[in-house]
Amino acid sequence: MNKTLSDFRSEQIGDCTMYLGDCRDILPLLPKVDAVVTDPPYGIEDIVGGYGRDGRVIANDRTLDAMRDGVRAGWDLVDVGWAFVFYSSRVTPQVMPALPGGDYFGEIVWNKKAPGMGKNIRYQHENIAVLRKGGARLARDVFSVINSYRIGDLHPHQKPVGLMVEVVGATDADLILDPFMGSGTTGVACVKLGRKFIGIEIDEGYFDIACSRIEKAYAQPDFFVEAPKHTDPKQESMAL
Template identity: 40%
Template sequence: MSQAWKRVEVIGDCTLYLGDCMAIIPTLCKVGAVVTDPPYGINAARSRNSQKHGWRDYGGGEWDKERPPPDVIKRIVLCSANVIIWGGNYFADLLDPSQKWLVWDKGQTDFSLADCELAWCSFDGAVRRITVSRSRALQDGKQHPTQKPVDVMAWCLAQLPKHAKGPILDPFMGSGTTGIACVRAGRRFIGIEIDEGYFDIACDRIRRAYSQPDMFVSAPAPQVPQQLGLLEGGEG
């Protein structure tokens, strides 16, 4: 039987897999929560790759030409009782109604792109909003066209229920921002990325997060990777 992933890197409390999330997810241990930002299917790789209006050229690609297939989104929702999916409005036909949504207000009205982004939550609670300039991602060292600011993802983790204690899974890791937020919060992290270029970027950014930890958070000691087993739903 062939291995589900092409490569795995263990960096502190972060375990990063290069490969297809649909093949890798069934091999994982139980997770406490899923926090992810899938491709929305808005062709961001092509619409944002010019330097017109100050956009950096991130290169093209087909990764955002279509949103992930419905079975991928449905499988992700089954990974845990605690799931946050950014771009939830693009997957509304696949997700159950929810009273709790997260709103990232980008602090700029009537820009050429959306003023806000929305995250669907699988758990109950009040709608919450954070205002962080879209330019904050540039200060973080933006290397992906849809990379969110670390501050947004750190706030996102803080919205999870208190009982969601297990590792955080991001099956669309991209450049690793969720992982960096987990490093700063002292949380275990499992990231999956299918694109080798972005996988390498995520590994580098997470290593640097450990080498320059937040002054208020102690860098967690490296741990032996958990034994692989079937993924179970529910809280970690």
């Protein structure tokens, strides 16, 4: 029996719609979107034998299958627009062949204040693969981001909201899709910018956190994340 969207738990908060489940099951049921902005699972355990912060392996993180299938299925929902796909430089040989090759546009480098995940080499940056379809144009070609600190027990891959605001704001896309929503940072950025958002998350705990953060973002328009323990934000830059 074929599933419908009503078979999945969903939450509607303002212009944001969130679904709980495997994105590979949900994406074929969704309407067209204008852009994909996502930080998918890296496949860390198989590739480098490491784990996320706090020693946890994220759901679907054992292989790159979820990333490949989710990104490609999400990209199929875009007729004219952009995709921004975060990935760690240490998995470049595995990630790049998994992306829709004919639509590859370039890279953004995010220079991080804090080193990345893992127990061995400390990575100071992450890459964002940029895909373009149908002659879409970026609203800007130079990015800047205010670095924020990781707060509490949100999600091992959580990105600063300021970074996601810069990425989402780089296009004039009205409806943004994140097939690997995590704790909802892309959704919070969409609220900040007045964009519509569809997010999918397989882990119920992170799904609940995402819904809570997005609800708070609507209640407090200038809300990014809870106040950081350290208050020394630093302006950093990214370049295409």
